[in-house]
Amino acid sequence: MTTPRERMLAAIRAGINTNRAFLEAEMQKAPHTPPPHVHPPADDLQAQFVEEAQRAGAFPYICADAEAALDAIQKILSEHGANSALTWDFAQIDLPGLEALLNQMQITRLDTTVTVCGETQAQRVAHLHAIEHASVGISGADLGIAESGTLAVMTGPGRGRLTTLFAPLHIAVLPASRLVRGLGAAFDALRHQYGSDIFAEHANLTLITGPSRTGDIEMTLTTGVHGPGELHIIVLNEEEAA
Amino acid sequence: MATQMLPFYDRVEDALQNSTLQHALERNMPRFVALRAQALNKLIDEAALRDQARAIRAKSLARLDELLTRLADTVEARGGHVCWATDGKAAGQYIAELAQRQAVKSIVKSKSMASEEIHLNAQLEAHSLEVIETDLGEYIIQLSGETPSHIIAPAIHMTRQEIGQLFQEKLGMEPTEDIPTMTRTARRVLRQRFVQADMGISGVNFGIAESGGMVLVTNEGNADLTTSVPRIHVAIMGIERVVESLDDLAVMLQVLARSATGQKLSVYTTFLSGPTRPGEPDGPEEFHLILLDNGRSRILGSAYAEALMCIRCGACLNACPVYQSIGGHAYGGVYSGPIGSVISPLLQPDVPDVHQLPYASTLCGACQEACPVRIALPDMLLRLRGDAVQAGKVAPGEQAAMTAWQATMNNPALYRAGGTMASIITRLVGGREGVLKQLPPPLAGWTQHRDFPTFAKQSFSERWAAQHGTDEEPQ
Numbered sequence: 001m002t003t004p005r006e007r008m009l010a011a012i013r014a015g016i017n018t019n020r021a022f023l024e025a026e027m028q029k030a031p032h033t034p035p036p037h038v039h040p041p042a043d044d045l046q047a048q049f050v051e052e053a054q055r056a057g058a059f060p061y062i063c064a065d066a067e068a069a070l071d072a073i074q075k076i077l078s079e080h081g082a083n084s085a086l087t088w089d090f091a092q093i094d095l096p097g098l099e100a101l102l103n104q105m106q107i108t109r110l111d112t113t114v115t116v117c118g119e120t121q122a123q124r125v126a127h128l129h130a131i132e133h134a135s136v137g138i139s140g141a142d143l144g145i146a147e148s149g150t151l152a153v154m155t156g157p158g159r160g161r162l163t164t165l166f167a168p169l170h171i172a173v174l175p176a177s178r179l180v181r182g183l184g185a186a187f188d189a190l191r192h193q194y195g196s197d198i199f200a201e202h203a204n205l206t207l208i209t210g211p212s213r214t215g216d217i218e219m220t221l222t223t224g225v226h227g228p229g230e231l232h233i234i235v236l237n238e239e240e241a242a
Numbered sequence: 243m244a245t246q247m248l249p250f251y252d253r254v255e256d257a258l259q260n261s262t263l264q265h266a267l268e269r270n271m272p273r274f275v276a277l278r279a280q281a282l283n284k285l286i287d288e289a290a291l292r293d294q295a296r297a298i299r300a301k302s303l304a305r306l307d308e309l310l311t312r313l314a315d316t317v318e319a320r321g322g323h324v325c326w327a328t329d330g331k332a333a334g335q336y337i338a339e340l341a342q343r344q345a346v347k348s349i350v351k352s353k354s355m356a357s358e359e360i361h362l363n364a365q366l367e368a369h370s371l372e373v374i375e376t377d378l379g380e381y382i383i384q385l386s387g388e389t390p391s392h393i394i395a396p397a398i399h400m401t402r403q404e405i406g407q408l409f410q411e412k413l414g415m416e417p418t419e420d421i422p423t424m425t426r427t428a429r430r431v432l433r434q435r436f437v438q439a440d441m442g443i444s445g446v447n448f449g450i451a452e453s454g455g456m457v458l459v460t461n462e463g464n465a466d467l468t469t470s471v472p473r474i475h476v477a478i479m480g481i482e483r484v485v486e487s488l489d490d491l492a493v494m495l496q497v498l499a500r501s502a503t504g505q506k507l508s509v510y511t512t513f514l515s516g517p518t519r520p521g522e523p524d525g526p527e528e529f530h531l532i533l534l535d536n537g538r539s540r541i542l543g544s545a546y547a548e549a550l551m552c553i554r555c556g557a558c559l560n561a562c563p564v565y566q567s568i569g570g571h572a573y574g575g576v577y578s579g580p581i582g583s584v585i586s587p588l589l590q591p592d593v594p595d596v597h598q599l600p601y602a603s604t605l606c607g608a609c610q611e612a613c614p615v616r617i618a619l620p621d622m623l624l625r626l627r628g629d630a631v632q633a634g635k636v637a638p639g640e641q642a643a644m645t646a647w648q649a650t651m652n653n654p655a656l657y658r659a660g661g662t663m664a665s666i667i668t669r670l671v672g673g674r675e676g677v678l679k680q681l682p683p684p685l686a687g688w689t690q691h692r693d694f695p696t697f698a699k700q701s702f703s704e705r706w707a708a709q710h711g712t713d714e715e716p717q
């Protein structure tokens with residue numbers, strides 16, 4: 001008696017054996033190491049990130065200190081008439097004063113916890129209904145990738161997936177020191193932070209490049225089809241002020 | 243043999259007569275091609291990156307047994323479950339049994355060619371399970387009861403008026419031709435589906451062997467909702483989609499979105515490794531990975547192994563003059579365009595007219611030129627024709643015409659001359675705009691059964707050269 005796993009692996013090995021020479025020759029024709037970046041290097045990473053994030057449809061802001069960042073966030077929130085927010089644990093967002101700002105603006109903080117062990121489907125649905133009308137999601141970010149205007153966001157305890165996904169508006173706080181040039185460099189930085197197996201302790205990483213969009217109707221670009229229709233990125237560059 | 247009566251030719255004829263489709267193709271195909279060219283153009287070294295991508299895909303295949311074993315072991319170590327599905331039925335059965343065991347009532351799904359390939363929705367519906375497609379294009383065609391016409395733009399054949407009408411009828415939307423209104427309507431309706439669903443089914447763009455990570459790429463974010471809102475996540479992955487490492491992936495991601503839509507990265511590139519971890523506020527409690535063979539190991543051992551390097555970017559479809567003329571439905575299967583014409587006969591050799599698909603090509607080479615991993619599509623199409631003739635699966639007229647093509651193909655200089663000649667002839671002789679009814683001998687046998695799309699006035703390489711150096715950015 002063989003298992004499906006054994007049967008499939010045996011068939012795959014037989015296939016490989018037939019074409020081994022061809023496949024091995026092809027795999028050796030080029031190096032496999034990724035380039036750290038693929039576009040010509042820009043002089044100013046921050047300017048490149050801003051330009052590319054805008055091109056992807058996001059709204060980046062360069063803020064010289066926490067106060068400027070909070071001002072920018074306050075403006076965005078009041079323009080949108082936000083009254084409830086999904087947020088990461090405040091300690092996980094590198095911006096002191098954010099909690100006070102939300103309190104002062106009387107924005108209700110919603111509990112993003114939907115996975116409670118042993119709960120029923122009905123309870124899970126009830127949790128989801130409780131957060132479905134959130135006006136905004138506020139998160140931090142691990143990295144910004146300059147050449148594509150991308151945010152890298154590793155989720156985990158206190159850092160929910162739905163925060164960046166569920167509301168029509170997403171505000172992300174990114175320290176300028178976390179900007180890297182390209183995707184290859186981003187993976188290096190993530191390994192540096194989380195260890196060589198970056199998923200050992202974390203089940204989810206998302207690279208976000210602009211707001212949720214679709215071109216499925218007549219190839220006309222429309223934002224916000226499932227995820228946030230607006231993405232605001234607060235780049236906190238405290239060194240510049242010093 | 244009354245070849246003209248075969249559905250394939252009828253479908254081609256239908257496509258050519260369908261003015262909505264023709265309009266959409268005319269409008270949209272050049273945009274796809276231009277966006278892709280502009281994106282690749284800006285790279286430091288496009289050629290080197292594509293060589294790397296090809297070498298990495300070759301490695302995945304050369305070590306497929308080892309990499310899949312590692313992937314499966316890692317997923318299991320992270321608390322996930324793995325199903326080794328030799329065919330589509332095994333995959334469908336696993337999911338149906340899982341759904342029944344877990345009393346699943348409602349399933350949301352993000353776009354997945356593998357699940358289309360195995361007719362998963364029909365399999366699950368036979369078990370009274372409701373499956374909702376959540377990619378906007380897929381949702382539209384699910385509502386209208388059709389099949390996708392393009393790998394990455396499933397509803398490209400429909401106008402906004404048709405979609406507006408459909409939403410009015412099925413979703414009770416007020417009459418409108420405003421696309422953002424339609425999109426908002428879909429968001430509202432689908433969001434409720436997400437919230438209610440107890441199972442989410444996704445495809446997998448790449449599986450990373452070393453870390454058990456599944457990589458999903460979308461612009462809408464529907465895959466993210468599918469994989470984080472419901473309690474159970476089931477991912478279906480064709481076995482060939484594995485890569486060894488995060489480093490390998492970094493190369494593949496650099497070419498995937500650029501080739502598909504001209505974006506540097508898609509909006510959401512999401513990595514998932516097993517079910518939610520202790521202390522995480524959200525994510526699925528259960529994760530199941532289905533490794534789907536369904537003929538792939540057979541292809542791996544055939545003369546067409548290279549076809550398994552495909553990363554489903556859709557670039558070869560957009561570049562293909564035949565696809566540009568007839569769209570995706572005419573191919574009659576899940577996979578269309580040049581890559582569809584190669585893998586459909588290999589995956590489903592028992593479908594009667596599938597062996598005519600390799601003839602739906604002018605062998606102009608544009609597909610291979612566009613392919614980020616340089617798959618030798620024209621060469622394989624030609625060999626598939628030979629196989630079909632040998633197996634007695636195509637008509638004699640086609641065989642003669644095919645031989646003529648083959649003769650010119652064997653001599654590149656002659657082929658280029660022939661290509662140019664044909665290009666001139668088709669433009670001179672072309673009757674109905676863009677379509678030629680009769681090719682001069684020795685190619686007449688080829689047009690006996692089909693209209694022949696006129697060659698593009700510029701060849702792909704000429705168009706490429708013309709676009710090279712333009713500084714217009716893709717949207």
Ligand code: SF4
Nearest residue numbers: 552553555556558613
């Ligand atoms: S064959 Fe090449 S171009 Fe066509 S979909 Fe696959 S990877 Fe893309």
